[in-house]
Amino acid sequence: MIIGIPKTTEAGEHRVSLTPDVVARLTKEGHEVVVQSGAGTAAGFVDEAYEGSGASIGDAARAWSADVVCSVSFPSEEGASHLKRGAVVLGMLQPLDEPGRFPALASTGVTSIAFEAVPRTTRAQSMDVLSSQATVAGYQAVLMAADRLDKFFPMLTTAAGTIAPSKVLVLGAGVAGLMAIATARRLGAIVSAFDVRAEAAEQVQSLGARFVSVEMEQQDSSATGGYAKEVAEETQAKILAGLAKPVAEADVVISTAQIPGRPAPLLITRQMVESMRPGAIIIDLAAPTGGNCELTRADESIVHSNVTIEGPTNLPSMAAGDASRMFGRNALALMKLFLTEEGLNIDFDDDIIEGSVITHGGAVVHPRVKALLDGGGN
Amino acid sequence: MIIGIPKTTEAGEHRVSLTPDVVARLTKEGHEVVVQSGAGTAAGFVDEAYEGSGASIGDAARAWSADVVCSVSFPSEEGASHLKRGAVVLGMLQPLDEPGRFPALASTGVTSIAFEAVPRTTRAQSMDVLSSQATVAGYQAVLMAADRLDKFFPMLTTAAGTIAPSKVLVLGAGVAGLMAIATARRLGAIVSAFDVRAEAAEQVQSLGARFVSVEMEQQDSSATGGYAKEVAEETQAKILAGLAKPVAEADVVISTAQIPGRPAPLLITRQMVESMRPGAIIIDLAAPTGGNCELTRADESIVHSNVTIEGPTNLPSMAAGDASRMFGRNALALMKLFLTEEGLNIDFDDDIIEGSVITHGGAVVHPRVKALLDGGGN
Amino acid sequence: MELVISITVFVLAAFVGFEVITKVPPTLHTPLMSGSNAISGVTIIGALIVAGKADSTLGEVLAFVAVTMAMINVIGGFLVTDRMLEMFKKKER
Amino acid sequence: MELVISITVFVLAAFVGFEVITKVPPTLHTPLMSGSNAISGVTIIGALIVAGKADSTLGEVLAFVAVTMAMINVIGGFLVTDRMLEMFKKKER
Amino acid sequence: MSQELSALIYLVAAALFIFGLKRLSSPATARSGNQLAAAGMAIAIIVTLTNSGISAWTIIAGIIVGSGVGAYLARTVEMTGMPELVAAFNGFGGGASVMVASAEYLQNPDPAVQTIVTIALSVVIGAITFSGSFMAWGKLNGKLPGQPFGYPAQKLIDPLIVATIVFLGVMLVLDVGGSFVLWTLLVLGLVLGVTRVIPIGGADMPVVISLLNAFSGVAASMAGFVINENALIISGALVGASGLILTNIMVKAMNRSIANVLFAAFGGADSTGQGGTTSDKPVKAASAEDVAITMGYARSVIVVPGYGLAVAQAQHVLRELADLLEAKGVDVRYAIHPVAGRMPGHMNVLLAEADVSYDKLFALEDINGDFPRTDVALIVGANDVVNPAARDDETSPIFGMPILDVDFATTSVVIKRSLSPGFAGIDNPLFYNENNLMLFGDAKAAMQELVKAVAEL
Amino acid sequence: MSQELSALIYLVAAALFIFGLKRLSSPATARSGNQLAAAGMAIAIIVTLTNSGISAWTIIAGIIVGSGVGAYLARTVEMTGMPELVAAFNGFGGGASVMVASAEYLQNPDPAVQTIVTIALSVVIGAITFSGSFMAWGKLNGKLPGQPFGYPAQKLIDPLIVATIVFLGVMLVLDVGGSFVLWTLLVLGLVLGVTRVIPIGGADMPVVISLLNAFSGVAASMAGFVINENALIISGALVGASGLILTNIMVKAMNRSIANVLFAAFGGADSTGQGGTTSDKPVKAASAEDVAITMGYARSVIVVPGYGLAVAQAQHVLRELADLLEAKGVDVRYAIHPVAGRMPGHMNVLLAEADVSYDKLFALEDINGDFPRTDVALIVGANDVVNPAARDDETSPIFGMPILDVDFATTSVVIKRSLSPGFAGIDNPLFYNENNLMLFGDAKAAMQELVKAVAEL
Numbered sequence A, B: 001m002i003i004g005i006p007k008t009t010e011a012g013e014h015r016v017s018l019t020p021d022v023v024a025r026l027t028k029e030g031h032e033v034v035v036q037s038g039a040g041t042a043a044g045f046v047d048e049a050y051e052g053s054g055a056s057i058g059d060a061a062r063a064w065s066a067d068v069v070c071s072v073s074f075p076s077e078e079g080a081s082h083l084k085r086g087a088v089v090l091g092m093l094q095p096l097d098e099p100g101r102f103p104a105l106a107s108t109g110v111t112s113i114a115f116e117a118v119p120r121t122t123r124a125q126s127m128d129v130l131s132s133q134a135t136v137a138g139y140q141a142v143l144m145a146a147d148r149l150d151k152f153f154p155m156l157t158t159a160a161g162t163i164a165p166s167k168v169l170v171l172g173a174g175v176a177g178l179m180a181i182a183t184a185r186r187l188g189a190i191v192s193a194f195d196v197r198a199e200a201a202e203q204v205q206s207l208g209a210r211f212v213s214v215e216m217e218q219q220d221s222s223a224t225g226g227y228a229k230e231v232a233e234e235t236q237a238k239i240l241a242g243l244a245k246p247v248a249e250a251d252v253v254i255s256t257a258q259i260p261g262r263p264a265p266l267l268i269t270r271q272m273v274e275s276m277r278p279g280a281i282i283i284d285l286a287a288p289t290g291g292n293c294e295l296t297r298a299d300e301s302i303v304h305s306n307v308t309i310e311g312p313t314n315l316p317s318m319a320a321g322d323a324s325r326m327f328g329r330n331a332l333a334l335m336k337l338f339l340t341e342e343g344l345n346i347d348f349d350d351d352i353i354e355g356s357v358i359t360h361g362g363a364v365v366h367p368r369v370k371a372l373l374d375g376g377g378n
Numbered sequence C, D: 001m002e003l004v005i006s007i008t009v010f011v012l013a014a015f016v017g018f019e020v021i022t023k024v025p026p027t028l029h030t031p032l033m034s035g036s037n038a039i040s041g042v043t044i045i046g047a048l049i050v051a052g053k054a055d056s057t058l059g060e061v062l063a064f065v066a067v068t069m070a071m072i073n074v075i076g077g078f079l080v081t082d083r084m085l086e087m088f089k090k091k092e093r
Numbered sequence E, F: 001m002s003q004e005l006s007a008l009i010y011l012v013a014a015a016l017f018i019f020g021l022k023r024l025s026s027p028a029t030a031r032s033g034n035q036l037a038a039a040g041m042a043i044a045i046i047v048t049l050t051n052s053g054i055s056a057w058t059i060i061a062g063i064i065v066g067s068g069v070g071a072y073l074a075r076t077v078e079m080t081g082m083p084e085l086v087a088a089f090n091g092f093g094g095g096a097s098v099m100v101a102s103a104e105y106l107q108n109p110d111p112a113v114q115t116i117v118t119i120a121l122s123v124v125i126g127a128i129t130f131s132g133s134f135m136a137w138g139k140l141n142g143k144l145p146g147q148p149f150g151y152p153a154q155k156l157i158d159p160l161i162v163a164t165i166v167f168l169g170v171m172l173v174l175d176v177g178g179s180f181v182l183w184t185l186l187v188l189g190l191v192l193g194v195t196r197v198i199p200i201g202g203a204d205m206p207v208v209i210s211l212l213n214a215f216s217g218v219a220a221s222m223a224g225f226v227i228n229e230n231a232l233i234i235s236g237a238l239v240g241a242s243g244l245i246l247t248n249i250m251v252k253a254m255n256r257s258i259a260n261v262l263f264a265a266f267g268g269a270d271s272t273g274q275g276g277t278t279s280d281k282p283v284k285a286a287s288a289e290d291v292a293i294t295m296g297y298a299r300s301v302i303v304v305p306g307y308g309l310a311v312a313q314a315q316h317v318l319r320e321l322a323d324l325l326e327a328k329g330v331d332v333r334y335a336i337h338p339v340a341g342r343m344p345g346h347m348n349v350l351l352a353e354a355d356v357s358y359d360k361l362f363a364l365e366d367i368n369g370d371f372p373r374t375d376v377a378l379i380v381g382a383n384d385v386v387n388p389a390a391r392d393d394e395t396s397p398i399f400g401m402p403i404l405d406v407d408f409a410t411t412s413v414v415i416k417r418s419l420s421p422g423f424a425g426i427d428n429p430l431f432y433n434e435n436n437l438m439l440f441g442d443a444k445a446a447m448q449e450l451v452k453a454v455a456e457l
């Protein structure tokens, strides 16, 4: 089989879908890998490295017209035009956020697989791109905050006085949130965190941080694959009331709360921002889905009453090297499900394939995306 | 006495010389403090905060014409024009790097005190601005590197493979270097460090890092107040040879090696940069005195053979809040030496005063600066 | 007086017994029990003495049974303890 | 035989002595020494017995001295030990 | 040989017993302790033979038969059969005391009061030891039912027997009733041994044997009183006292009391161990001391940390434990499963906090092959990541997830609070493995105990 | 009272001695142990008086005088004079043994060989104890020179005396020479006590007293042999054996051997303690056990970390120690000096690594006032930052630097490897304070020992 690695054209995207170490495994198994020239350079993987792993370097057309195209994000218009009927395209295709792009993709006759739709089962953990990229995002968010903050994270007792440690508040203790907690703790900050899911408290404490408890109904997420649900209005009010004090006291807030396919919950109001000290920072990782802060604007840095609100939408790209390495490993694990010696074997009996294929045989097959397209909502 | 806090006009300088907590102590002791409007805003201290500490807000002229003017850096031209004869000006005046500015200052008849010239004795530790600001710089340098690096600092074993920890090399284990070591270790990097002073090895190891030993003559710095001396040519060659491998293997190099009043020693050649992996980063804190890397340019970010070389000259300003807090404490300790109830008491019998006063009574009095002005060199 | 002296000896020996076993790890419980069981086979001495002066057939039979039983206890006890303890040899490094 | 029994008793008592003092923290060295010194004043019993049967003047003098010395040892020993140990009372919380 | 000399030599033998017992209580010296005691016994026997002469056929025959049987049994028994054999040996010891006292009585049917009392004590205690030990033997080898049980009349019978024994004892002291009383005492002792031991469960037999062992020591001591032989008095008292202490230690290690062991069948107290079991299959619950010995004498230990380590915040204690083991020459490594914990890299963060060197951390693929060559796998608060079902059971919901093959190690030890499942919510067959020990408890508390226990090895 | 009964009561007294000694070896029970032993003694004395009657004036007078003197001395002595008083008491005990044996001999001037041997042993050992103890008393209270010294003939005299004693002993056994031999032995014993003790340095006197205490026990035991009284034999043997063990423990705690203590004056071995002293002033070097007790029984401890903690990388062990102390109910806080270590915030970094909570860290200005109310200040590898010269000595180069006032705590304990100075290169008067203990050693190793010792409290 021929596997193509196209170069991402999106602005600010430095990642590459497969790294040379993964390519080496594929070529060893007899597959042919075509890398679009320069595809990995921004992530620190030069063309020579790919050649060293047995890949050939080609142009965009060659990479996009492979049997299996492994992309970071949704195929560009140019890329899509090269796609071969019957080929497989995989990547972070944002099926729930941007379902409208899929009918066109379906018409090219490719089987498209979205990493976001991979079910979060135990077996699928090694293919869980959302987790791996959220890991990077949580880490990067803390570094961004620490770098930009006007004070130290750790406590320091020096001849020039004692510097108090910074207070970091993490909202949403999913993968990114937990990683943010761990990183901020490493740097010596006093960390507390909040989440709506019942099991989050123990997990937060398992990282040595304090859980902010808000008197409300905790969610049991075991039925929803670990994801949170939108909360009732009454609960929302309780949350906002409960967070008012912790937010006001925080030097840094890192918010990561998200609900798949829905706008991010509002956790920080304008008023709460204004209650913060001059120089405080909010890093809103939920910016892509609207942000947890009322003032967040995606990919912008807002200063409101001396508080900075960052809305980065692609933090993993800031650590493109390791982010790509993890992405590549995930992609390899997923490709193994359908890449055989003889050819492609898309087996819809496999719950991972069934859950993650969006278009197949010329049609949109994913029920939830179909429902969205039919205007049925979630 | 009236103490003035002027606003710094230099580009990229966010610090303020005295913070509200220090001002409160001065006003409590009966001094009058005049703050130039907006002087602390960039560091997170708004005018209202100063007023809350008993200071009055005024314009530049009022601040500069105080009895004691506490400035962050050398007086601007405008500032100098307001200076009162017989007043005291203190700040980071760079007496050895820029001696040429002092004759003009002397002619205004002020007593100027340079923090850089405060002798590094035990008693003077609380006035040691170099140390406090180097502490901030070392911390900030690591955050800058971690934020910009394309990979994680810590090791992570995840479902998407095991991420190797980053290797950080610190050159020069003075105050900034030690802080950089500590911060990088906190983030989970594998840290090694090098210095020419004999006692540095133990200090590096006391932070849990590895000391890079180069076969050479170690310096005993006890005679030079803790500072290093320039090394002989032969030793220099040995150092470069010894550092070749550690530099080539590093993901991040943070260089801090400096020699007071002399250009920074060369520790990283162009060739060494080229031996590094694509994506590696060098943060050269010695940029103000020429840099430890051959390619460093002050306040610029250079990319050479996929390696980024940063030459920040004012990292403390990036954590302006805490940097100012520490600066202010240092300044307060120093001012206490000559601020009395009755007035100013510049006592040249005090070794700290003797060492740090550059101009007094209309003349340049500091012997080393005088020597430099007379063209006598160091 | 003889009895009092015997009691004195008994009490002192009991003190020694109490003091000697202070903190045994559970894994040694069985071997220690087995070993001290073998020591309690010291009745063999009594059996031998009694056997030496037995004068009736009944006495002889009793003596024979006593010697046999005590000897089983002694020999078997020490040997089986040794076998148990063989397993404790520190694994070679 | 009497001697042998005495030796037996001596040996057993010595074993008890060895076993009883296993690990004393240094701070207790002095009080422990002082306390066991008081116990060694048990010679008082011997002194009293001898005094009871003394029949010559010399014997009486010796007995008197023996009782006095032993009594100093006993009374003084226990009291001074007690005073030392008073200092060990755990400070109240 | 003069009486004095032989008495002195007996004293030496007794001293050897003391030294032997001392050494028996530490793993490093236990074997030599047993040998010392055996040497003491040999000396005592030789002295006795020298004095009384190998005159009687009874002596020669008894020695030959006894040694032969004893040696044969000891040599041929299976490892698993050892406890029951010890019970049997103990029974023989008790029997011998009965015989010695009886024989002495036969030779001197009208002794002084104090002698008859000691004879009676020797006979009764010896008889209880004899029958009780053989009951224990039967329970352990399955010839008698192993479960604890009570029978209706039991509450009455034992007290009745004891009362009768006391009454007969008083008769002896008052010098009423002749040999009949003694023989009745013998029979009552035998009966009491049976009725007292038979209701106790098989799992508690080790404690019973230990207690009967103390009895047999006392019986030997009484025999010593009878024939006025200090060697017997000393050794018997030694065994009696140390046996009592040992029983107490054993009972404490089970978190019980002696009374609870002896009379548990009445109250129906549960004797199957701690832990809220979710399954009926048996698990081996170990004590911290057991685990400490297992690890302390191992060459290599692989630690598998899991989410429970994080919950307990036990990373610092873990590191302490590893340091201790390494100081003892044990090779300690950490196996990090890719999804251990609740976030990617959770274990790395945790172990970095405890400053565990990166060289000691191994990813799954790098260490999995080493488990078969590893003495102990210590699983701390992990569950799913060591669940063999993921490897072996195609029907398991987690089938296909790579796991750490801890079950291939010589011994696996799991520290967790209960048998309840982990994140995936499924049962873990590892816990029921033959070579797996469960150390129940909060990871931090349990490892603090481990640290203590290892330090004391 | 029948002989049997009184013998049994003596046995009870002996048992009380045993329990007393046991309890004396742990701080928590020591006082009650002493009281138990005293009760045992009271019982023994009463029994004796009941039996022999308070017939003779000697008994009444002796008891009154002895009790009065003993009680007076014990009540009035200064704390610091206690060791010498113990020495004197011990001497009296030895003297009493001499008297008892002598009196017995006078009453029965031609005893059996074995009796004369025990009499001789009692006399010689008692005499050595007597004179030796009073030498020790003199050394301790300064009436005799305290330094260790040797005199030229010493190497000859002691062996000569010992040889003579042995020779005279053989004469006694062979039954040649009469009372003259015994009195000569008495004198020789007295002389040997003097010549043997006088060259030993005052610092080693506690060990000497302990050894002489063991001697006095043996002397009492021999007196028991002489008058054939088991109570004396048992108690004497008890004291003899435990005294010997105690001596050994003391000597080991000083890292010496008994021989080294007894004969150090010959070799000129240094007996002033470990550590490369840079000054001739005396410091108090403590053992880990001492420090453990001091801290374990404290209410509050303030830890002052310094550069040495970082060099030794002992932060994790420090945290362990603090955890242990807190578990014992001790309040533990950390005082962070602004310039401790070698970089700003060095101690924060270190303690954060060991995960010490920020709430427990206090800056100089916040905690300095608390030292006078603190039981123990534990200074780990710090030096300059606790140098009182910076506060008190205007001529000091570091005068004016704020320091942590650890010298105001009830006790300060400094852990470092030697008395060598810190960064500033100047001597630290703290080390020579009356209430300061030095625990010499690498901070990590020393604290590991501390952890062990505290755990065992």
Ligand SMILES: NC(=O)c1ccc[n+]([C@@H]2O[C@H](COP(=O)([O-])OP(=O)(O)OC[C@H]3O[C@@H](n4cnc5c(N)ncnc54)[C@H](OP(=O)(O)O)[C@@H]3O)[C@@H](O)[C@H]2O)c1
Binding pocket: A122, A125, E305, E306, E307, E308, E309, E311, E312, E338, E339, E340, E341, E342, E343, E344, E345, E346, E380, E381, E382, E383, E384, E385, E386, E415, E416, E417, E418, E419, E420, E421, E422, E423, E424, E441, E442, E443, E444
């Ligand atoms: N790493 C990730 O990124 C990630 C993310 C999400 C989910 N997961 C899932 O999480 C699981 C991780 O496996 P794991 O083996 O680390 O954890 P696990 O299977 O969840 O088991 C953890 C065990 O720790 C025990 N425990 C909890 N608190 C304890 C305490 N204080 N002291 C002692 N034991 C305690 C619990 O048993 P007791 O209650 O009996 O004590 C529990 O069985 C996997 O199923 C993985 O798929 C991982």
Ligand SMILES: NC(=O)c1ccc[n+]([C@@H]2O[C@H](COP(=O)([O-])OP(=O)(O)OC[C@H]3O[C@@H](n4cnc5c(N)ncnc54)[C@H](OP(=O)(O)O)[C@@H]3O)[C@@H](O)[C@H]2O)c1
Binding pocket: B122, B125, F305, F306, F307, F308, F309, F311, F312, F338, F339, F340, F341, F342, F343, F344, F345, F346, F380, F381, F382, F383, F384, F385, F386, F415, F416, F417, F418, F419, F420, F421, F422, F423, F424, F441, F442, F443, F444
């Ligand atoms: N914090 C800063 O920013 C900074 C910067 C530069 C200089 N300084 C200066 O450094 C000093 C700091 O004071 P300090 O009290 O922390 O340190 P210090 O005065 O330098 O004393 C440290 C002590 O630690 C002991 N030590 C070294 N290694 C040890 C080990 N492995 N185990 C046990 N003890 C060990 C040394 O004594 P032994 O050799 O006897 O063991 C030494 O006396 C001050 O004088 C300060 O002015 C501070």
Ligand SMILES: NC(=O)c1ccc[n+]([C@@H]2O[C@H](COP(=O)([O-])OP(=O)(O)OC[C@H]3O[C@@H](n4cnc5c(N)ncnc54)[C@H](O)[C@@H]3O)[C@@H](O)[C@H]2O)c1
Binding pocket: A120, A121, A122, A125, A128, A130, A131, A134, A171, A172, A173, A174, A175, A176, A177, A194, A195, A196, A197, A225, A226, A227, A228, A229, A231, A239, A256, A257, A258, A259, A260, A265, A267, E342
């Ligand atoms: N099967 C697996 O092994 C597996 C793999 C990866 C993640 N997961 C689990 O899935 C869960 C979700 O992870 P994610 O990071 O992808 O989630 P996410 O990115 O969808 O959301 C981030 C977090 O925001 C929280 N959140 C949502 N609404 C909130 C509100 N109103 N207030 C506060 N917090 C709110 C969520 O609970 C979640 O923890 C995690 O708990 C993780 O453990 C499981």
Ligand SMILES: NC(=O)c1ccc[n+]([C@@H]2O[C@H](COP(=O)([O-])OP(=O)(O)OC[C@H]3O[C@@H](n4cnc5c(N)ncnc54)[C@H](O)[C@@H]3O)[C@@H](O)[C@H]2O)c1
Binding pocket: B120, B121, B122, B125, B128, B130, B131, B134, B171, B172, B173, B174, B175, B176, B177, B194, B195, B196, B197, B225, B226, B227, B228, B229, B231, B239, B256, B257, B258, B259, B260, B265, B267, F342
């Ligand atoms: N008296 C005090 O208490 C006090 C206060 C502050 C600092 N100090 C000491 O002063 C020393 C200097 O501190 P600094 O940070 O101001 O120094 P600095 O900024 O002048 O130099 C930074 C480091 O670079 C090193 N260096 C110089 N030439 C080098 C070369 N060729 N190769 C490698 N390294 C080289 C120096 O040794 C120094 O450690 C430190 O060791 C510090 O401990 C003492």
